[in-house]
Amino acid sequence: MDHLIEGYRIYREKRWPELQALHRRLAERGQSPKTLVIACADSRVDPATIFNAGPGELFVVRNVANLAPPFEQGAGFHGVSAAIEFAVLQLKVETILVLGHAQCGGVAAALEDRPRNPNSFLDAWIGLLDKAKARTAGIESERASALEHESIRVTLENLATFPFIEQAIAERGLSLVGMRYGVADGGLELLDPKTGAFNPVL
Numbered sequence: 001m002d003h004l005i006e007g008y009r010i011y012r013e014k015r016w017p018e019l020q021a022l023h024r025r026l027a028e029r030g031q032s033p034k035t036l037v038i039a040c041a042d043s044r045v046d047p048a049t050i051f052n053a054g055p056g057e058l059f060v061v062r063n064v065a066n067l068a069p070p071f072e073q074g075a076g077f078h079g080v081s082a083a084i085e086f087a088v089l090q091l092k093v094e095t096i097l098v099l100g101h102a103q104c105g106g107v108a109a110a111l112e113d114r115p116r117n118p119n120s121f122l123d124a125w126i127g128l129l130d131k132a133k134a135r136t137a138g139i140e141s142e143r144a145s146a147l148e149h150e151s152i153r154v155t156l157e158n159l160a161t162f163p164f165i166e167q168a169i170a171e172r173g174l175s176l177v178g179m180r181y182g183v184a185d186g187g188l189e190l191l192d193p194k195t196g197a198f199n200p201v202l
């Protein structure tokens with residue numbers, strides 16, 4: 001806790017003076033970010049840092065393994081889906097970016113051969129990776145890397161099942177984008193929707 005308070009004091013002293021005017025504008029006019037980022041909760045993968053983005057630029061949802069469920073109706077606390085709905089229908093973002101990463105602990109957990117605990121929120125959530133896991137079943141070398149890539153593709157497919165996303169794609173050109181960040185080397189890969197391959201961003 002002391003570390004956080006100390007960090008805040010440094011922020012107020014060093015960064016706030018130059019951010020103050022921007023924050024005042026954002027407070028008066030509201031936010032209008034162009035991009036919704038769905039990223040992993042992993043502490044090493046901060047979208048604002050990776051994309052050199054300032055306050056007001058990115059609307060970010062972070063969860064274990066940067067997943068989005070398919071469209072589901074019915075009761076429940078659909079936190080990720082609620083944030084997606086707000087970003088698409090209220091903020092009218094132009095792009096939804098699914099940002100995966102290397103060395104993802106959520107992906108590694110999905111690859112463990114152990115029975116799932118029915119009382120674990122995490123085990124239930126990781127079940128969203130089952131489809132991607134099945135598609136990478138034949139891969140022996142670097143399976144985790146293959147699953148990290150495939151899970152981004154599956155999440156993009158899941159997003160396309162939301163009726164309001166489908167509508168926004170058709171009516172105003174909302175785009176769905178996949179990327180994977182290399183924690184060790186800082187490299188970024190971009191999914192080519194035509195070929196389905198991830199290519200380095202140079």
Ligand SMILES: [Zn+2]
Pocket residue numbers: 040041042064065066101103104105106107
């Ligand atoms: Zn992760």
